[in-house]
Amino acid sequence: MMNSVLQGFSKLSRKEKIEKLLDAYHLPSDFPNRLASYRHAAQQDLFDDFSENTLSNYFLPFGVAPNFRIDDQWYVVPMVVEESSVVAAASRAASFWAKNGGFKTTIHGTLKKGHIWFKWNGPGKSLNALSQKLNQTLLDAVAPITANMEKRGGGIKEISIIPLPDQPSIYQLEVLFETADSMGANFINSCLEEMKEPLKKFFHSHDALKQYGEMEIIMAILSNFTTECLVTTKVECPISALKPFAANLSTEQFAEKFKLAMDIAGWDTSRAVTHNKGIFNGTDAVVIATGNDFRAVEAAGHAWAARGGQYRSLSKCNISADNMFRMELTMPMALGTVGGLTRLHPLAKLAIEMLGNPSARKLMSIAASAGLANNFSAVASLVTTGIQKGHMKLHLSNLLNTEEASQEEKSAAEQYFQNKTVSAKAVKDFLINRRQQINS
Structure with missing residues (x-):
């Protein structure tokens, strides 16, 4: 184990860096092979240049949410995110709002x-x-x-x-x-x-x-507090149109409960932090997919949420006297579609192309709308079935992989948990019982 600073580490070759780390730290013996398995055969030199002391690549899922209708244009939105249910929630909300006028955006400044x-x-x-x-x-x-x-x-x-x-x-x-x-x-x-x-x-x-x-x-x-670089995205529909999300509530009950949940995020900081995290689930996924700086976008968004002296929700909801349900999100959003990694990273370049090579202003609208889509889906779940039902259903595959389930066991588990609550313990117990039955 090392007892001094590693001198000149950055000047070593990748192979030398790995050897030096193996000598200096308690690392697994297969450390070099595991790193090598995630290197890109054809373009690793490009990826190595993105950062310093690069040993390998860290893969994240590159997913898509279709059916986004934003300012009367249709998009399949690329999303890079590791959290289960984010892409599914965005997709469901996008399809619903596409049938109800879509997302309408305003760029207040750039x-x-x-x-x-x-x-x-x-x-x-x-x-x-x-x-x-x-x-x-x-x-x-x-x-x-x-x-x-x-x-x-x-x-x-x-x-x-x-x-x-x-x-x-x-x-x-x-x-x-x-x-x-x-x-x-x-x-x-x-x-x-x-x-x-x-x-x-x-x-x-x-x-x-x-x-x-x-x-x-x-x-x-x-x-990074880009207060003069703001975007607003809005959705609206008659309360009666909310039936697909209302579960066992009437649409009127759902709308009122939804609005109250949104108001709580405006009153209480503890709730506001998690509420805004749900917005950034969607926004960050688009920002990362397009090679933009999600840390800068988050820092600006959180500062904006606290601009009045208390951290509050970035989005709000209201119900009008004529029974119209409205929801909107305003946030700083400094993005680009040229420069940086937007055209240099192969998948960031592809993401930009998938969106029709938008301007920076249009990308602001798309990323903000993805945030509002995820926000709508999350709050809708919270006030009806609860957030865990859908989230854990999609998390089931991760739990099964953790337990090294076979393909047959995965198929059986998916069928078994169709109408049951998914949890780490429940999945483990299911596999134990199934294996015992098969081996008995």
Whole structure:
């Protein structure tokens, strides 16, 4: 077992890395073979370059949810997710809402932002007086970087300086970017880095600013809290149309109970977290499938859910006086359809093609609608049969594989559990009893 830091590990070949790990850690003896079995024979060099110290590939299911009708266009939506029932729930909701007008979306904006944080002891009014000149200085400094983006309709749209509340000497220079169909992270960070030195020189060259002492740049980085990059997706139908989801309730009872469950997620943080997780089940699956950054989308979504000082649900529901059931979701959604892995990863590229090579705006609508679809299915289950019935039915195959069930045992189990509750213990007991009967 190792008792010191592994030096120069990143410079070793893959084979050397594995040998070094086997020497240094208590790893299974078949560690090399298990890693090798998941490497791609034809394109492993491409996958190795996606990250560092790559030893193998980690497979996740690439599924599809058909019948999504979004803004009167039809889609088969690719979803990468490992959780049982997510794709099935999205598919069922998509089919239902397709018959009831589909998902209607609104893009409220597509601007992304970045900041240069700096420390300076002067008053904000001195900066405001020079803001126009400063902005032009910074725009000129990054003109070679922004030229190509501007040709695609993007570029820098606004620059402002904002003091940090309760921290009198800390400021942020906020820059709003339009990145067209690109995710834009590298573009934004490159612009911000290029602005740092001109910003510092600007302070040094103006007496009105220099008199307050040295300006110190702390950092330059994009923000994933993309409040100017928002999408709303909505569905609506007469309450009477909800019968396929109402189980043993009347449609009126179902709608009222559904709305109350949605309201609880707006009132209570503990429920809101799980409620929003259900939204991200669908949204993340599309974001991952298309090679986008699901961590950034989640971080922005959770911050948006807490923007009022309490973490609340991202979606809401209302019932109108004319007995119309309405549900909607609004969330930040900074996505791209060019750049990054969107066209480099073979399956991400295929996912984009399956969606008809959409713009970034259209992909925002698709991902948000997948989130609302999963949200609808989850809440509908919660207020009727309960979440576990459908989830555990689909989880049955995982439990059977864990118990190393044969194909005959799997077929028998599927038949046996058609009208019974699935649990890890119930599956284990079923297999034990079946095997005992066969061997007796």
